[in-house]
Amino acid sequence: MNNKEITLGSLFFGLFLSILIIYLSITFIPKERQIHNYYQVYLGGEKIGLISSKDELLDLIDKEQQEIKDKYKVDKVHSPTNLEINPVATYSTNLMSAKEVYEEIKDLDPFTIEGYEVTITRDKAKKTFYILNKEDLDSAVRNTVLAFVNESKYDDYLNGEQEEIVDTGVEITNIYLKDNVSIKKAYVSTEEEIFTDADSLSMYFLFGTTNLTNKYKVKSSDTIETIAYNNKLGVSDFLIANPDIAGENALLAVGQEVTVAHVDPLSDIVIESFETEYQTVKYETKVIYDKTINSDQSYVKQQGSNGLSKVTFATKQINNSIVNTAQVENEVIREAVDRIMVYGAKNVIYYGNTTYWAWPTVKPFKISSHYGYRIHPIRKTAHLHNGTDITGTASNNIFAIQSGKVTHAGWSSGGAGINIVINHENGYTSTYMHLSKTIVKVGDRVDKGQLIGIMGCTGSCTGKHLHLTVKKDGSTINPLTLYK
Numbered sequence: 001m002n003n004k005e006i007t008l009g010s011l012f013f014g015l016f017l018s019i020l021i022i023y024l025s026i027t028f029i030p031k032e033r034q035i036h037n038y039y040q041v042y043l044g045g046e047k048i049g050l051i052s053s054k055d056e057l058l059d060l061i062d063k064e065q066q067e068i069k070d071k072y073k074v075d076k077v078h079s080p081t082n083l084e085i086n087p088v089a090t091y092s093t094n095l096m097s098a099k100e101v102y103e104e105i106k107d108l109d110p111f112t113i114e115g116y117e118v119t120i121t122r123d124k125a126k127k128t129f130y131i132l133n134k135e136d137l138d139s140a141v142r143n144t145v146l147a148f149v150n151e152s153k154y155d156d157y158l159n160g161e162q163e164e165i166v167d168t169g170v171e172i173t174n175i176y177l178k179d180n181v182s183i184k185k186a187y188v189s190t191e192e193e194i195f196t197d198a199d200s201l202s203m204y205f206l207f208g209t210t211n212l213t214n215k216y217k218v219k220s221s222d223t224i225e226t227i228a229y230n231n232k233l234g235v236s237d238f239l240i241a242n243p244d245i246a247g248e249n250a251l252l253a254v255g256q257e258v259t260v261a262h263v264d265p266l267s268d269i270v271i272e273s274f275e276t277e278y279q280t281v282k283y284e285t286k287v288i289y290d291k292t293i294n295s296d297q298s299y300v301k302q303q304g305s306n307g308l309s310k311v312t313f314a315t316k317q318i319n320n321s322i323v324n325t326a327q328v329e330n331e332v333i334r335e336a337v338d339r340i341m342v343y344g345a346k347n348v349i350y351y352g353n354t355t356y357w358a359w360p361t362v363k364p365f366k367i368s369s370h371y372g373y374r375i376h377p378i379r380k381t382a383h384l385h386n387g388t389d390i391t392g393t394a395s396n397n398i399f400a401i402q403s404g405k406v407t408h409a410g411w412s413s414g415g416a417g418i419n420i421v422i423n424h425e426n427g428y429t430s431t432y433m434h435l436s437k438t439i440v441k442v443g444d445r446v447d448k449g450q451l452i453g454i455m456g457c458t459g460s461c462t463g464k465h466l467h468l469t470v471k472k473d474g475s476t477i478n479p480l481t482l483y484k
Helices: 003-027 053-063 066-071 098-105 134-145 152-159 198-207 224-230 235-241 479-483
Strands: 036-043 045-050 083-090 112-122 125-131 168-175 180-189 216-217 257-259 270-279 287-292 298-302 307-318 321-334 338-344 365-371 372-375 382-385 388-391 396-398 406-414 415-425 428-438 449-455 466-472 474-479
Touching: 036 053, 036 098, 045 053, 045 098, 053 083, 053 098, 112 134, 112 307, 134 180, 134 198, 152 168, 168 466, 224 235, 224 372, 235 257, 235 372, 287 307, 321 365, 321 388, 406 428, 415 449, 466 479
Parallel strands: 287 338
Antiparallel strands: 036 045, 036 083, 112 125, 112 180, 168 270, 216 257, 270 307, 298 338, 307 321, 365 388, 372 382, 388 466, 396 449, 406 415, 415 428, 428 449, 428 466, 466 474
């Protein structure tokens, strides 16, 4: 083959190729790429796939979750909280069916139903729970209030129909929740605990749980007081947990099952009121020692008689605890007359008497918290209240309940604040807590009824009061047993 043949062949091939390119460029029209409006599905931020219809997927979720509808008695089930269905414009045609997406997500994240999110904020701490019906929360709050207030009295207060106190009685001036309670509509995950009725929500609001499993079977020697104490409860808490029991003096049947649970509302119920009552002012017993008669002799020099006062107190109560009381008015109807006892003291170098005890405050007064178990009004924990709280007095003076020697006078840690401790010998000591001021000092010997301090609110305290603790042989006893 010569060079001329190669040149002609190459020329004809090049000419053919040129004509073909010109032809194709004239006759070929490129296919235009089409944009589609679909929906991109994400679950927890992870891409699931494309679907053509958002409504089809949501309708399928609702249709397939009949079990949830039956459980919560709702008409519609919604997508999981972490499911996103976002519109997208895309060239892709790689679609998933609504059924395929449903099958992929159904076991990965719980579905939701329409309800309400309730948040209670207490001292910066938040507690959240969920309900289906807003009215159930109103019922729960009402039922919690009724654990501490007579129903007719509460309704009269709400309706502005309280009768004016003519002689004695209680006038409620304010009832409110101490803590902030907020409620908002929400899609609630079916994995959350959702309250579907007022009764279970009421129990949860009052006790902090819906499962009151602590039960006790009554024995022959039991009383309400002993059952409550042995289970670290106050009597009032016991009665709230057992609404079918009429009162603290009710008789219990052997074998009867009772609930022993602490009352601890999710939000504290604050009740402010005026209370007018007739109060018996018990007489004091004064002891005189006569060195002319023998120590085994005694006689009554003057018979005592109780007094009577008509007293009005302004009181603030949180749940079961009175946190502050002020005496507004005191009409003395009859003065108390002291009983005077004379005891022989012939040839006795040191003598004392622990038979009769002086009251530590002026009278009338209000006992705001008794000896026994309770929920601490500040720390919100169950504890043994090892004394008696006295408040609502016209004077803040504090008196020694018995003669003895001062062993402490000043500040103490642990909540007692400024306090005084007196050793009465014979195994007895008394402690006077939360004082604003001490009048005596360590080493002083004091007489029964002597002024020793001023009532205050130091240490762990919600309002001005005296906390009186009495010990016998190192163990605390109920101070009120000294005055029976």
